[in-house]
Amino acid sequence: MSEKQYSDPNEGPPFDDPSSSLEERMKDPVFLQTQLDAYEKARTETREAYEELLRRIRLTPTRKINPLYYYVSGAAAAVLLVVTGYFFLHASRQAPPLAYTAAKGQQTHVVLPDGSQVWLNSGSRLTYTARTGVTRQATLDGEAYFEVAPDKTAPFHLSAGRTETVVLGTAFDVKAYRGESVSITLLQGSVRVDYLSKNMLLQPGQTVLARADTFARQNSPDTSSVLAWKEGFFYFNGTLDEVARELAHWYDVDVTLRKGMVFKDTVISTTPRNLPLDSVLRRINELGAGHLRREGRTLDVMP
Structure with missing residues (x-):
């Protein structure tokens, strides 16, 4: 009986062939040799791949880290933590304006x-x-x-x-x-x-x-x-233009002065702040140190 040659390891009597069985295939020396050769080839390729991987790992440069690096890094982290904590602590203690x-x-x-x-x-x-x-x-x-x-x-x-x-x-x-x-x-x-x-x-x-x-x-x-305003009074002790600026703060008016105008006389007076502006102006004008005239929201200062 002649033996059938199998050039491919996958060839041989098929398992679903009713005329063939695993036992019969295992008795075929050609089939066994073919399977052994395929196994050896796969093992060789696996070993070569593994050795190539090891070679690449050995070629990868490594850096030796000075132990001082760990101490410096730890100290820097500690300082940063303290500074950050101090900042947030004091920021939390500052109330909004x-x-x-x-x-x-x-x-x-x-x-x-x-x-x-x-x-x-x-x-x-x-x-x-x-x-x-x-x-x-x-x-x-x-x-x-x-x-x-x-x-x-x-x-x-x-x-x-x-x-x-x-x-x-x-x-x-x-x-x-x-x-x-x-x-x-x-x-x-x-x-x-x-x-x-x-x-x-x-x-x-x-x-x-x-x-x-x-x-x-x-x-x-x-x-x-100095505290007359706190008690509800104007206390004037200055020139007429200074008096006008004091009135402007209270009555919300603008003061106009003619260019080059100089006031030398001193106005001394105590006047309640609850009076209308026109009443206060009359009192000041009676002192004869100049004249204050109101026009709308403007207060003119004249000699």
């Missing part, structure tokens, strides 16, 4: 979160920000009287114009309307006033004036006149 205003013809009394009391004069605006245990910062545009609650751990800083007043606990008046000179009068305690590159300490009964290059201190024996 608060704003207070007094409309024209009105004055407002406010109590700040730290317990300090502030009286705002007509047309004034105050903003306040506090950082617990660090500082208290306020900014004033206009005029206000302060009674600052003592807190040695958080000084009270007041910015008005280009001045900076630093206090721990005291009572003082600040007048700093935009475009006008700044005056600060101390009634109780002690304050330091900074202006440009200079600073000055005030004692009760003293006033500091700051404008342009002027930074001067003077005694104010009658401090009650």
Whole structure:
């Protein structure tokens, strides 16, 4: 009986051939040799692929990391964590700024979160920000009287114009309307006033004036006149143009001056602030220091 040759390992008596069985195929030496050759070929290809993979791994460069790197990285991470924590801690301790205003013809009394009391004069605006245990910062545009609650751990800083007043606990008046000179009068305690590159300490009964290059201190024996506005009165003690600007803050009018006009006479008067503007103008004009004339919302100042 001749033997059938199988050139392909998959060839041979098919399993579904009823004339062939697995036992018969296993007895065929040609079939067995073909299967063995296929196995050896597959094993060789697998080994070669594995050796190529190992060769590529060995060729991959590696970097030796200095142990100091881990210490430096850990220290940097720790510092970053501390700084970030400090920032968020103190940011959370800073309250959002608060704003207070007094409309024209009105004055407002406010109590700040730290317990300090502030009286705002007509047309004034105050903003306040506090950082617990660090500082208290306020900014004033206009005029206000302060009674600052003592807190040695958080000084009270007041910015008005280009001045900076630093206090721990005291009572003082600040007048700093935009475009006008700044005056600060101390009634109780002690304050330091900074202006440009200079600073000055005030004692009760003293006033500091700051404008342009002027930074001067003077005694104010009658401090009650400084707070006349807080009690509902105008206290005039200046030239007619200064009086007109004081009225403008309260009655919400604009002041016009003729070019080159100079006023030398001093107007001294105490007048209730609850009077109509026309009544106040008549009182001032009777003093003979000049003439104030109202036209709508404009106040003309004439000699």
